[in-house]
Amino acid sequence: AEFGRFSGGVINAITKSGGNQFSGSFRVDATKPEWRDETPIEKENEIEREGDLAKIYSATLGGPIVRDLMWFFLAGRSLETDAVATTQILNVPYSATNEQDRYEGKLTYTPRSGHLLQGSYLKLNQVLENFTGQNVADLQSLTNQGQPQSLVSFQYTGVVTPNFSLSA
Secondary structure (H helix, E strand, O other), X not given: OOOOOOOOOOOOOOOOOOOOOOEEEEEEEEEOHHHOOOOHHHHHOOOOOOOOOEEEEEEEEEEEEEOOOEEEEEEEEEEEEEEEEEOOOOOOEEEEEEEEEEEEEEEEXXXXXXXXXXXXXXXXXXXXXXXXXXXXXXXXXXXXXXXXXXXXXXXXXXXEEOOEEEEO
């Protein structure tokens, strides 16, 4: 409705940015390959799943730096997962590992009513062991691959006059 005659969809996601009270969370997710159903290839070739209990640790913390003026938000996640996979052509089993550490920080500042400044930073360190992005016949085609990523963003939103607002 906002854009009229628009045949797609519009999604607006607002991430956490802290608040006037300190809050946080800590979470552990656990997975294990044998907890899932076997794939048809695993059943047909009698492949036993290997892999230890994988734990994914996540934590958040947010709160005020200066009450009603500046807030912070921090988040982090660490995971290491193992998965049994097979080559596409010969169905040779192998173990693939994903190690990932993710960190995020955000500062929010409201210098006066109707004006908002935000800065955020995201860092992702990821290493894939025995990675393949294509169909391979043998284990020699598997590689270890680092996939580091980072992102810095700044945003200003404000009401300049009663009839003019700005977002950059």
